[in-house]
Amino acid sequence: MGIDRRDFIKIAGLSTLLGLGGKSALELLRPGQVEAAMEAEPQALKANRWCMVVDMRKLDEQTAKKCREACHKIHNVPDFRNPVDPKLQVSDEEFVRWQVKWIWTDSYDHAFPGETAPHMEEMIEHLQFLLLCNHCDNPPCVRVCPTKATFRREDGIVMMDMHRCIGCRFCMAGCPFGARSFNWRDPRPFIKEENPQYPTREIGVVEKCTFCAERLAKGQMPACVEASQGALSFGDLGDAKSQVRELLRTNFAIRRKPYLGTNPQVYYIV
């Protein structure tokens, strides 16, 4: 027995092809998919740097409330004022301690400390600013996270991987904007209408706004932007022709605590 020279060269040639080409060689011999693969959704929105511009001239309290409700509803954010079972009613103190907020409102002197003056325009003093995670370019929460549960995506979104969060709350200490909330207790009894398409959180993890990464992947704008009737604009800061760049070019906009060096990416036109 044994193989003749002809067969040997055939086998050697094929082995070389497979060895050098690996999987692509298989493709060459038998076209068609060999393995399962992951890919992005075709309609997903892409950007170099996502950012948000809040036009406070257009944002009244009703609209702000609508934005907040839209966000908290689709993301299953618990409302401790409104438990499913009325027996679970929490006290005011507990409400303040436990509340979970992705997007909320606060006054100018709370939102922009250090930039107040004794006498300011009355309108500004009474304005309720819509606040959310600033998706900083230099996010301190990412730097302190020991498990990399929170990380900065290439498009600038500061994302959370709830599967990895161990609830150490370093990020909450790191974030100068109070944009992060800890789940002191199981949120489910406090979610009146659950959105089955989005998970809830568990006791013991930190959560925050994700710029609606799950909606961007589907080609939709963030929920608050959709609900804002034009007061909120969301777009690519890296694209000079984008709407947000146009707004920033033609209006004076401020950011929250820029002097801290985190480079926040939510702009406020006042």
Next chain:
Amino acid sequence: MEDNQIRNEFGNFAEKPVVPKKLYDFKYIGLGLLIFFALVLSPILPNLGKTVAAPDPKLDTPAIQKLAEKERKCVMPTDYMRANHMQMLVDWREAVVRSKGAGGGPVDDRMFVNPEGKKYLASLSNTCMECHSNKSQFCDQCHNYVAVTPNCWGCHLDREQKVTKAETK
């Protein structure tokens, strides 16, 4: 030298040690042994001779029934899913939450393409649970049988709970 003579550590002949032929205090030892074996066997004895029903995951959910006979298959073959669904879910999780996108771009990979080229949204809540909306009849069947408690359901909502909750209201 005779074999049965034993030397002590100084090299002198010593008396052969006397090995008692009797077990002293057998009462107490026996009682101790009894308690020991009772404890050790306590989980085994009650189930002796009994057979635990083999897991029987049910596939008769409305979403699956609605599919045409030919279309009625999972994202991967059944055998593969049975053995590897946990690894697959972990891979999906990494790709959806943390991936940099197929082209290295800044978009997460949320589509799963199976070897047949069919595309599915990689989502436990929205794809798996869409068909397998009967968690207690499907997931829990095997998980309980092999005594594993995956922590998926701490966050991901199973649709079944919602249905039963609405029914009891």
